[in-house]
Amino acid sequence: MNRPEYRIPEEKTQEVFTLAAQLYAQHNQSYSVKELMEAGSEAKIPPEFVQQAIDQLQLQHSPTQHPATQRSKALIGLVIGLPLLAGIALAGWLLTKNAATTAQVNEAPIQSQPISGNPPVSDPTLVTGNFKCARLNLAGQDLRDKNFRQADCTGANLAGANLSGLDIESANLSRADLKNAKLKDANLRGTDLAGANLAGADLSGADLEGANLTNTNLKGAELRNANIRRTDMAGAELDGANLSGAQR
Numbered sequence: 001m002n003r004p005e006y007r008i009p010e011e012k013t014q015e016v017f018t019l020a021a022q023l024y025a026q027h028n029q030s031y032s033v034k035e036l037m038e039a040g041s042e043a044k045i046p047p048e049f050v051q052q053a054i055d056q057l058q059l060q061h062s063p064t065q066h067p068a069t070q071r072s073k074a075l076i077g078l079v080i081g082l083p084l085l086a087g088i089a090l091a092g093w094l095l096t097k098n099a100a101t102t103a104q105v106n107e108a109p110i111q112s113q114p115i116s117g118n119p120p121v122s123d124p125t126l127v128t129g130n131f132k133c134a135r136l137n138l139a140g141q142d143l144r145d146k147n148f149r150q151a152d153c154t155g156a157n158l159a160g161a162n163l164s165g166l167d168i169e170s171a172n173l174s175r176a177d178l179k180n181a182k183l184k185d186a187n188l189r190g191t192d193l194a195g196a197n198l199a200g201a202d203l204s205g206a207d208l209e210g211a212n213l214t215n216t217n218l219k220g221a222e223l224r225n226a227n228i229r230r231t232d233m234a235g236a237e238l239d240g241a242n243l244s245g246a247q248r
Helices: 010-027 033-042 047-059 067-106
Strands: none
Touching: none
16 A cells, blocks of 8 residues: 555665565566666666676586576576665665764754853952952951952951951052951051041051051050051040160
8 A cells, every 4th residue: 555654664675675676577588788877877887797607607518508598697686685785775774874963963953052261250269460449238257268468459348357467568558348357466567547447456466667647536546565656646646655676
């Protein structure tokens, strides 16, 4: 029954073509040289080799059979073999084509990844290099692992923060809130602390040489043994500040 919509499973295609080739060969008992050439072409066999096979078979003789009979059977064998090869070749071609199509469909699209540069500065405290904390609230934090050298912390809230022993040379801490901050033995050479609030801060042993402390609130600050050579303290509030042992 003719059912064009009927689908043949892939694994059955070679079997179908092989059987079709055999049935075709059994149906035809004789073939012209042209037909053999066409069958060989389907099987990807060059015509000259088909002709050579025919010539050799015509020369073969059997002692028990008439030459014509032997030649006829040989030609029939050749005819059966050529369509069979053609059928197998066609089935293989279909399988190869289907595999290529499947691979193309299943191939995952390559997702282009954006080239990332430096990480977004959503949290300036995570930035490597010079610390940036302008106008940030870092009150009470231990910041001794940060690089404050030439840092910009203008107007930052550093009240009670621990900056002991840090290199804060040439940083900008103007107008920063450093009330009760721990700055013991810190390097503050050339640091701008103008207008900063250092009330109650511990600056004992700190190096403030060349720092700008104009209009700075140093009420009750601990400046014992601090280096305040060439430090500009014009307008600074020093009520209750401890300057014992300070190097002037």
